[in-house]
Amino acid sequence: MPNNITPVTFASLNLAEPLMRAIADAGYTQPTPVQAQAIPLVLAGGDLLAGAQTGTGKTAGFTLPVLHLLNAKPAANPGAGRPRCLILTPTRELAAQVEESVKTYGKYLSLKSLVMFGGVNINPQIKSLRSPVDILVATPGRLLDHVGQKTLDLSAVEILILDEADRMLDMGFIRDIKKILALLPKKRQNLLFSATFSEEIKTLSDGLLNNPGFVEVARRNTTSELVSQTVHMVAQKLKSHLLSHLIKHNDWKQVLVFTRTKHGANRLAEKLNADGIPAAAIHGNKSQAARTKALAQFKDGTMPVLVATDIAARGLDIDMLPHVVNFELPNVPEDYVHRIGRTGRAGSNGAAISLVDSEELQHLKDIERLIKTQIPRISIDSFVPPTHIPAEAPRPPRPQHGQKRHSNTTAGNRPPREGQAPTGNRAPREGQAQRPRNPNAPQQPRDPRGPQTGLPRSAQKPRPPQSTPKPQPLLSEAARHQAMPQPALFSPRPAARRGK
């Protein structure tokens, strides 16, 4: 649950009675700020530009008024496979969760919803499209597959919602989005939700939205005071040992662990399992069934550890997550804020623990600059590093520090535009161009029982990056996304001056 509440009541929003009942069933007592602001604007029928990220209650912010509008007005031209509302999301998980919300809030209405995404058999989706559908939640690629197969007709769409539009652009969906826009009726209501507001989002919203209302909540570069943040300085090769120790020693029941790569996620999950800690990796190379199962087991408490990459974790809504671990720090400081925002929700306290190797110190500094907080360094007195550690598997080089990021205000170093080759030092495609680490790097403690962190004293001081990675070839969308600079904060003009 989002942290903020507002003085506005649900009763004052004039939502239909079946929606009010569903809201009460969900246990919501007051609208969140994004709901309080967005719901009246959407109900009034206008376009909307909203700056809100996961955890703010944004999904109900658009789902509730959309259900109200669709329920209030019967379909002009009902028919099978002709949705009246289209919600586009960047990831399968987010699509599934949004449709879940549609079902939750719409449970006392007779509107039909459907979710579709790639990576699963298309035939059940085709079958569902033979019946009427009011609200379709989809990822762009699979949606276009259906359009190509003529199993879906977008000519009846009255309301379009782009959810997490910034991530959609980061993930290279702009062409797909443009193709989809061209298939929609010209006259429709458009809602665009984005956590950040880059030049690309501005261009998209300028072309898409007509005199939109504007809502912005929860600036992203702040961390919740309810999350206790700590850093453990530890050599990369000791991290999995330390993590196993922390989980066992503290009896952690639910930990979301972030790794930088899919291979890293797999390796870590295997290591934890070998240590007797049930864990699963969740990332784009896993089948949808495996991802859904892992998430369900993690949520119901049967599997205490979920290891995820940033992309896979996108849109995961797990209430009251007590522990988030950064097994590696993200390259992009804003992703740290995103990651640790998974804990400390619903007014409950959470802990974000970062395992930081000396090579990551510059990333740590960048994060601390962004959140304007010095994160306490903690040593774990109870942790005794193993004396024999098997040779470390090579890991991919990080993009060189400082070259992939763009400033909040300048046009330099932005993510590549459509059709433009990514430049500079980006993360390598997984399994590609891996270089062994510098064997001379002082990562191994001289005395294994020495510093609890496993780092020699010299390695605990900030040092500049040791080498420059070679330029990398073009990347997959996923790898490109992981290395992608985050766009600037929302700072659009007020709605009144946004006339077109």
Ligand code: AMP
């Ligand atoms: P979202 O930002 O849409 O991903 O929502 C984050 C979480 O907030 C979800 O678990 C919702 O169930 C919950 N939530 C949404 N609106 C409210 C509300 N008004 N009161 C309490 N919890 C809410």
